[in-house]
Amino acid sequence: MSEHHYLACDLGAESGRLMAGHLCDGRLRLEEIHRFPNQPVQEAESLRWDLEALQTAIEVGLHKAAQTGVDYQSISCDSWGVDYVLYDAQGQRMQPAFHYRDPRTARGVKTILNRMPWESIFAESGIQFMPLNALFQLGAEAPERLASAQTLLGVGDAFNHWLGGKPALEVSMASTFQLYHPMKRAWSEALVAAAGLRAEQLPELVPSGTITGTLSQGLMERTGLGAMKVVATCSHDTGAAVAAVPVSVDDSGSWAYLSSGTWSLMGVERAAPILSDGCRELNYTNEVGHGHSIRLLKNLSGMWLLQECRRAWEAEGEAYDYQALTEMAQKAEPWVSLIQPSHPRFLAPGGMPERIAAYCQETGQPVPASKGAMVRCLLESLALLYRQSLQDLETLTDQTIQTLHIVGGGSQNQLLNQWTADALQRTVVAGPVEATAVGNLMIQAIALGQVKDLHQARAMVARSFPTTTYLPLNASSGHAAWERFASLPADA
Secondary structure, three states, X not given: OOEEEEEEEEEOOOEEEEEEEEEEOOEEEEEEEEEEEOOOEEEOOEEEEOHHHHHXXXXXXXXXXXXXXXXXXXXXXXXXXXXXXXXXXXXXEOOOEEOOOOOOHXXXXXXXHXXXXXXXXXXXXXXXXXXXXXXXXXXXXXXXXXXXXXXXXXXXXXXHHHHOEOOEEEHHHHHHOOOEEOOOOEEOHXXXXXXOOXXXXXXXXEOOOEEEEEOOHHHHHHHOOOOXXXXXXXXXXXXXXXHOOOOOHHHOOOEEEEEEOOEEEEEEEXXXXXXXXXXXXXXXXXXXXXXXXXXXXXXXXXXXXXXXXHHHHHHOOOOOOHXXXXXXXXXXXXXXXXXXXXXXXXXXXXXXXXXXXXXXXXXXXXXXXXXXXXXXXHHHHHHHHXXXXXXXXXXXXXXXXXXXXXXXXXXXXXXXXXXXXXXXXXXXXXXXXXXXXXXXXXXXXXXXXXXXXHHHHHHHHHHHOOOEEEXXXXXXXXXXXXXXHHOOOOOO
């Protein structure tokens, strides 16, 4: 009985983790090696990532992994999308690495749209309009700083390079940058020019599951780890998470996924992108996944709202864990106040309870009178947002979706899962929780030839990790609220 061991470095917008995967007898066992916070740094009016702190934390995790005495065969890093790291002529990281919530993005949107109309941008990329997209961030760069850069990588790809892989950009991350043409499977010359980049600044594109190098000698010496392959899995965390959705071949076409974390990413898996006017008008996106599959999805607000409220209350001296907040929400009166969670006013950090209260007041609704009422408002609004997205997906694909698979950290919120099943009137299957790390590990196993393909990997995931099924309980729950939600302002 052979056993294989891999390491996954999963970087989220709130925390990072180094996970070990142990594959034996057709099942994957997950082991947390090291978990660490990931918080943006505020400098004057600028919001940026502390890549050095992340690097230090990852190296601590690698040292812990070495102490287990396990012979790991490979490692891969994934991260959130859209943000990039610039490198100078000496191959060194250029500072700062901006955060996607940095206010400069508004300036970048104006710059890019003056260079290229939105209709043409979508036709070239198939990517939804979001001010935080890398294309718009590049439009906000100082021209001299951008001109001096030798190349750029996504955050996950940058850490794979630091681990010992060649400087390459995996296509799932490249597609989120809004510089990639999904039909041509290559960089879009028009979008690259609009971003102010030169062709020679673009890194090599590699498909998911590409072995890009071996763990560097320096890291082996400092951590005690042996030689292992560095693999570009889906370096965009959503791509990795979708690879771990526990579906069978027979489920094809009848399911949707919701990658639930700081963001909610809801979509379906397709063989080809949809670049129609209808897709553009509904603001859906066509991101690339494993095997050049297409994730037709919408990037929605997610647990970010609750995270920010929790952070604000903690700063006031009232600390609650997520379980306590959920219990408070369950006791609150239903369907009193609703918000449109993806409204641009909720994008930036800070003062979230006040902004939610102001939105309710401006839309003629009661201001949530307690923390439980506030959390209930958020969770009910998210459930209705998921209903709206599911309807859009069925319209775009002309197919009926029977089951919604919720993966990621947000899948642990049982209350939201049930309210989502009620709002959608569909079956909801929740789990696995660590879907991104699991998908990362399974793609490594495919890359090393130890798992045949994605179908086999997903079957292994289904055998390896428990899931919870939620059936609709109340067909009339929130029916009147749905009409009220649909009329709420979604734009500034």
